[in-house]
Amino acid sequence: MSVTDPALVAPASDGATSRPRVFSGMKPTDGVLHLGNYLGALRGWVAHQDERDSVFCVVDLHALTVPEAVDPSVLRSTTRAIAALYFACGLDPERNVVFVQSHLTEHAECTWILNCVTPLGWLHRMTQFKAQAEARESVGSGLLTYPVLQAADILLYDTEVVPVGEDQVQHVELTRDVAVRFNRLFGDTFVLPRAVIPKAAARVMALDDPTAKMSKSIAAERAGHAIGLLDSPAVLKKSIMSAVTDSGRETRFEQAGPGVRNLLTIYQVLSNEPMAAAEARFEGQGYGALKKGVLELVVETLAPIQARYTELMREPAELDAILARGAEQARAIAAPVLARVKAAVGVGA
Ligand code: AMP
Ligand code: TRP
Numbered sequence: 001m002s003v004t005d006p007a008l009v010a011p012a013s014d015g016a017t018s019r020p021r022v023f024s025g026m027k028p029t030d031g032v033l034h035l036g037n038y039l040g041a042l043r044g045w046v047a048h049q050d051e052r053d054s055v056f057c058v059v060d061l062h063a064l065t066v067p068e069a070v071d072p073s074v075l076r077s078t079t080r081a082i083a084a085l086y087f088a089c090g091l092d093p094e095r096n097v098v099f100v101q102s103h104l105t106e107h108a109e110c111t112w113i114l115n116c117v118t119p120l121g122w123l124h125r126m127t128q129f130k131a132q133a134e135a136r137e138s139v140g141s142g143l144l145t146y147p148v149l150q151a152a153d154i155l156l157y158d159t160e161v162v163p164v165g166e167d168q169v170q171h172v173e174l175t176r177d178v179a180v181r182f183n184r185l186f187g188d189t190f191v192l193p194r195a196v197i198p199k200a201a202a203r204v205m206a207l208d209d210p211t212a213k214m215s216k217s218i219a220a221e222r223a224g225h226a227i228g229l230l231d232s233p234a235v236l237k238k239s240i241m242s243a244v245t246d247s248g249r250e251t252r253f254e255q256a257g258p259g260v261r262n263l264l265t266i267y268q269v270l271s272n273e274p275m276a277a278a279e280a281r282f283e284g285q286g287y288g289a290l291k292k293g294v295l296e297l298v299v300e301t302l303a304p305i306q307a308r309y310t311e312l313m314r315e316p317a318e319l320d321a322i323l324a325r326g327a328e329q330a331r332a333i334a335a336p337v338l339a340r341v342k343a344a345v346g347v348g349a
Contacts, residue, residue, distance in 0.1 A: 036204035040165025099326035
């Protein structure tokens with residue numbers, strides 16, 4: 001990812017540079033975050049925090065869509081843990097608004113109104129819904145309307161840019177479509193957002209199956225699937241050194257198989273080296289050397305994050321105070337937008 005994406009710094013009419021409003025979030029389901037979450041999203045949030053007017057959320061209401069899997073006390077502690085990881089990875093609560101979705105009532109309220117303008121067919125077309133629904137016997141309506149809650153998250157902040165991994169692009173496009181439809185029905189109310197994905201590592205693949213994306217829910221069930229941000233060096237060694245590759249020796253990105261391409265991408269992004277340099281470094285050495293190189297970089301990257309995380313989790317009251325302040329700041333933005341939405345449709349006092 002380029003650290004400064006010029007497209008994100010919009011020139012204002014007075015010639016000064018205005019900072020675009022950014023919104024993104026992560027779900028507190030299935031344990032804490034993995035390297036895909038970090039490289040696909042979080043790392044970019046941190047890299048751009050000075051150029052943007054950013055709002056980041058732990059989207060705990062999104063974690064309720066499969067109620068059979070919800071353990072209330074685990075959900076509460078994972079929500080706090082994800083917020084701590086945001087900060088541990090470098091998000092500064094002084095420079096960004098960081099809060100928990102359910103601490104505001106505005107998201108759920110706006111969702112109802114947006115549900116009423118969202119055609120059912122649009123939701124049935126979402127690939128994440130289709131994949132999740134196929135894997136289940138019974139499907140709650142929350143799983144289907146999940147992207148509408150996501151649309152409310154984004155639209156309540158007059159968001160222009162949504163930095164996410166590739167798997168979320170379809171949801172952001174749906175958000176834009178919902179906003180366009182609402183604006184057409186009720187007059188200009190919403191800013192139209194767009195997704196921004198990193199140039200590299202927008203889709204980090206699983207170590208044990210490089211044809212599938214690294215996923216939190218699979219990581220919770222299968223050791224060796226993901227690189228967890230809180231994994232110990234011993235666990236990291238085990239999972240990275242047993243990553244699936246083919247039996248060749250090819251280290252040129254274009255010619256290599258998917259497992260090697262995934263490892264090269266992780267190496268290249270974490271080292272900030274051009275791909276050609278990463279390819280040359282491991283040329284002719286076999287894949288053991290590549291895995292060892294990735295392992296060293298991952299351990300080195302995660303050590304300070306883990307240390308800071310442990311420190312933050314030792315002071316839960318302090319963490320909760322930061323999140324309470326974040327919720328207040330978030331409400332100051334979202335409440336007037338919701339008032340605008342309610343006025344547009346003719347409800348509210
Ligand atoms: P989730 O784990 O679904 O809450 O995703 C949180 C963020 O991480 C979203 O922006 C996703 O697009 C991103 N993300 C999740 N998995 C990956 C992956 N394997 N590679 C890249 N980005 C990912
Ligand atoms: N659906 C997103 C995911 O699974 C999480 C999310 C919820 C989100 N609301 C959002 C991401 C708003 C960006 C903006 O990763």
